[in-house]
Amino acid sequence: MAGDAALHRRIEAVWRIEAAKVIGVVARMVRDVGTAEDLAQEALIAALERWPTDGVPNNPGAWLMATAKNRALDWLRQRALHERKQEELGADADARGDHVVPDFSDALDAAREDYGDDLLRLVFAACHPVLPREGQLALTLRLLGGLTTAEIARAFVVPEATIAQRIVRAKRTLSEAGMPFEVPRGEALATRLTVVLEVIYLLFNEGYAATAGDDWMRPALCEEALRLGRVLAVLAPAEPEVHGLVALMEIQASRTRARTDAQGRPILLLAQDRGRWDRLLIGRGLAALARAASLQGGDETGGGPYALQAAIAACHARAPEAEGTDWARIVSLYDRLLDRQPSPVVALNRAVAVGMAHGPATALPLVEALLPLPQMQRYHLLHAVLGDLLAKLGRGAEARRAFERAAELTSNERELGLLMDRARAAGS
């Protein structure tokens, strides 16, 4: 029946809007994310049963919230009863009463309308360092995105059973570890926030790197990461790196339409048609970067790794054409990034910028210095950059060897073709 199907879709839509809030509030009441999700799911099931006959309530979100809270109170009462029975057997009836009371008073607190703190606590729980990365990713999509197991499985191109297992395990791990359901403070906040930002950026990159996965789910993953970033920026407005990450994702997402040609082949940043860049997203990205900068003393170059990467992306976004790129500024931003996050990949990117700012002869020794590093020897982009610099310096035979080496090392067929073309062009 069409009516049923439409109603079902509507309930799903309501659920995706409300899920995180409901789970967050219930998790604060029952102090366990896994139990909270189960109780919230019970509220969803109640909606699926009741709404088709009773009609959809005027405020479906409030209905779901009230129903889930009632389930949570039942759950707490039953547990209290159960504990009391245990205590009667164990003769020290008073000692454990304290454990029960705060839960009930918290339950009353939940009458407040502001769910911000509950959502934030849920973000930190889903991205808890005690969980493996894949557990964090799945739980974040499930609890904060309201995605079904099947949708998450499609996004990561793994069987549904695998995702279901990851979620069950992650919830169990959080339960067993007895994690306080809280927003970390002080020094712990910075470390924990780093993990949250990593998880969101990984989700974004999973979607952005269009080389794998379901055509429909991949852009959805990108959008979900962006949405989570934007939500987090409202929940934690004083954290510059949150705005930095949002800026980075908005600016990167602005290039989506320009990144591939009609045949789906990648187009490098400098060759992209800038007219196809999404100006709305660039504007949003630059605004987020400005917010990050204002929180770090008004200086775009004074931020953490995400704000710095966003500032680099902004240099490209601001240049009306590739020739107008401020490479000297990009080099200085990479200097800062290298300070904050020393890595040979960042050093390689810096070398590329140096080559653009000061010429291939200046950049070549920087790249050659990276060659002996064991972790870089099989990194195809290092050899590709080397080939490019050598070709520009007119050292054709060496350039060809570097491109050939890069071609050997890449696992991407499209890139392989591109590199072989360059090897042929260089090798005279």
Next chain:
Amino acid sequence: MRVMVMVKATKSSEAGVMPPTELFEAMGRYNEELVKAGVMLAGEGLHPSARGVRMRFDGTTRTVVDGPFAETKELVAGFWLWQVRSMDEAVEWLRRCPNPMLEASEVEIRPVYEAEDFGEALTPELREKNERLRKESAARQGHPHGR
């Protein structure tokens, strides 16, 4: 996906009647909810069509027509751009919107074309390539972050 949500004009919006404070406040709260949920990308209200201009295109001829324009109910008085996960979600968000006008009004939701909507225009070669990439990715699923 993105949708454009278009608030259609009414007699009073065309007359330039400003909504009462309560409606402004209610709209403000609604917009805040949209921002908090990561749904709001942009939104603006438009002046009455009396301050607008239309241009008619016919071959190489351009004719400028000054407002106001007649068919009030077809005019756009304001718009949002939302990022949502489905049309159903957009409809659900719109249900929560206070009536944006003093009188009965209409709001229209239209999905924005995205890169992936051009799927029909994919060449067979590209479709085949996508298929192959999907298989490759299934083979390397043990390294989801291998890039």
